[in-house]
Amino acid sequence: MIDVAQFHRIKYLNEVEGQSQRQIAQKLGISRNTVSKYLKKSESPTTLYRQKVYKTKESSDETKRVLPIIDQWLEDDLKRWGKQKHTAAKIYRRLVDEYDFGGSASNIRKVVAKRKKKMQEVFIPLEFQLGQQFQFDWGEADIILQGKTRRVFLFCIQLSASRLRFVRAYLHEKQEAFLDGFVHAFEFFGGVPTEGLFDNLKTAVQKILKGRDRLEQEAFMALQAHYLFKAEFCNVRSGNEKGRIEGTVGYIRRNALVPYPEIQSLEELNDYLEKWCLKEAGRTKVPYTKETVEQMWVQEKEQLYSLPNNKFEACKLVSCQVSKTSLITIETNQYSVPCSYVGQAVWAKIFVDRVIVVAQNQVIAEHTRSYERNEMTTVLNHYLEALLKKPRAIRDAHAFQSDEIPNVFRRFHRKMREQEGAIGDRKFIRLLLLHREIGMNTLTLALEEAEKTEIYRYEVVHDRIQKLMNRSFPIHDLSKEKMPTSLLDYKIQKSNVEQYGQLTGGRMK
Numbered sequence: 001m002i003d004v005a006q007f008h009r010i011k012y013l014n015e016v017e018g019q020s021q022r023q024i025a026q027k028l029g030i031s032r033n034t035v036s037k038y039l040k041k042s043e044s045p046t047t048l049y050r051q052k053v054y055k056t057k058e059s060s061d062e063t064k065r066v067l068p069i070i071d072q073w074l075e076d077d078l079k080r081w082g083k084q085k086h087t088a089a090k091i092y093r094r095l096v097d098e099y100d101f102g103g104s105a106s107n108i109r110k111v112v113a114k115r116k117k118k119m120q121e122v123f124i125p126l127e128f129q130l131g132q133q134f135q136f137d138w139g140e141a142d143i144i145l146q147g148k149t150r151r152v153f154l155f156c157i158q159l160s161a162s163r164l165r166f167v168r169a170y171l172h173e174k175q176e177a178f179l180d181g182f183v184h185a186f187e188f189f190g191g192v193p194t195e196g197l198f199d200n201l202k203t204a205v206q207k208i209l210k211g212r213d214r215l216e217q218e219a220f221m222a223l224q225a226h227y228l229f230k231a232e233f234c235n236v237r238s239g240n241e242k243g244r245i246e247g248t249v250g251y252i253r254r255n256a257l258v259p260y261p262e263i264q265s266l267e268e269l270n271d272y273l274e275k276w277c278l279k280e281a282g283r284t285k286v287p288y289t290k291e292t293v294e295q296m297w298v299q300e301k302e303q304l305y306s307l308p309n310n311k312f313e314a315c316k317l318v319s320c321q322v323s324k325t326s327l328i329t330i331e332t333n334q335y336s337v338p339c340s341y342v343g344q345a346v347w348a349k350i351f352v353d354r355v356i357v358v359a360q361n362q363v364i365a366e367h368t369r370s371y372e373r374n375e376m377t378t379v380l381n382h383y384l385e386a387l388l389k390k391p392r393a394i395r396d397a398h399a400f401q402s403d404e405i406p407n408v409f410r411r412f413h414r415k416m417r418e419q420e421g422a423i424g425d426r427k428f429i430r431l432l433l434l435h436r437e438i439g440m441n442t443l444t445l446a447l448e449e450a451e452k453t454e455i456y457r458y459e460v461v462h463d464r465i466q467k468l469m470n471r472s473f474p475i476h477d478l479s480k481e482k483m484p485t486s487l488l489d490y491k492i493q494k495s496n497v498e499q500y501g502q503l504t505g506g507r508m509k
Contacts (some may be wrong), residue, residue: 191304
């Protein structure tokens with residue numbers, strides 16, 4: 001005897017919900033043989049006679065009438081977001097409301113299930129030529145950075161032919177990180193493939209046009225022009241088109257970053273990730289071949305375009321106005337420039353790790369980039385000309401309190417101020433200006449030696465500088481072979497007075 005309820009349940013799970021025989025067997029707790037036997041029967045025996053009796057030509061024709069409509073709706077759904085498509089119930093209601101459908105809802109459910117099964121997308125196995133393509137995607141992962149859990153963003157790229165992976169971690173997905181990743185990736189690969197496959201990310205695409213056409217970001221186009229590759233973009237919401245990299249992101253997260261790596265800097269993490277990629281390449285085989293990823297990569301490098309002589313400047317360029325305090329603002333942070341540029345417009349090149357300020361095609365300042373909020377980064381050298389006019393401000397100047405200024409500078413200034421007052425301030429700033437000629441290290445050493453004398457004066461430091469500078473040109477002893485045994489060995493040629501007379505035209509006094 002066939003259990004009608006069981007029969008219905010199995011058929012429904014298979015044809016309506018699209019579950020496999022294995023999934024149905026697991027869900028209902030029965031064998032796969034039982035599931036297979038039930039599915040081979042097209043109709044339940046207990047209802048077969050009734051269906052034959054009451055199944056009329058009229059109902060069959062009614063269903064055939066709406067089949068083209070159903071097919072069109074389902075085909076349109078393939079282009080829509082997966083969570084916003086027709087259900088069988090919705091199709092039935094539309095047919096009744098819009099086309100006066102007189103058939104049953106159950107019949108439509110069966111038709112829709114069969115139609116959907118036939119229309120499922122078919123994926124075609126692809127074989128990429130060496131040097132032809134790379135695929136790119138962003139991923140996310142958690143790490144422990146300086147003792148605290150931190151979310152980082154993973155720049156993931158893979159050569160489609162050899163399957164070589166490269167991954168680099170950043171604190172954000174901004175354009176400068178996006179561009180910087182390619183600079184490091186192409187150097188790691190040893191060349192550049194012909195084309196790259198991308199999602200429609202904002203750092204690359206400014207506007208989606210018709211079909212696969214895109215209005216690309218200017219900086220991304222500059223990257224392509226520098227390295228001579230072409231960008232191809234997936235259809236909207238079709239990440240499966242770059243199947244190589246889709247699986248790579250999760251693989252990297254599970255295999256390279258579990259358990260959470262404990263590191264002190266991103267540089268340390270990226271060194272580890274690069275070594276991990278190389279190790280994986282040496283022990284992983286390319287699917288359907290006997291070669292490792294590393295072995296095929298060696299072959300692929302010969303097909304890659306050569307790297308250009310100069311690295312691409314992976315930065316975002318922004319225009320800034322220098323404030324009255326000789327600062328420019330980038331995002332929420334402020335950075336100093338030389339005070340002679342107050343009130344002027346300058347350009348800031350924002351890299352992942354640094355900020356370079358340019359004016360009249362010259363670099364006027366360079367800072368380590370801050371990823372905190374509302375921070376101020378100042379350099380004392382930028383304010384020395386202003387401090388000459390306002391020497392009393394040196395004590396409280398933000399740049400003078402920086403950790404990069406050795407403590408001996410503050411101690412020495414305090415003593416000079418105690419002994420000479422405002423004149424001590426002015427003389428100390430003159431000392432600071434000396435670092436432009438002799439360097440900060442030499443000036444620091446001179447202050448430390450002068451401090452030992454407990455005489456806090458400009459002249460004492462200047463004397464120490466003179467002695468230090470002389471030390472930098474030591475007199476080398478002659479070897480024994482060249483050492484004269486007596487001063488009498490030195491021969492000095494006497495001056496010829498007649499020659500001098502010839503030079504002066506015979507006029508001698």
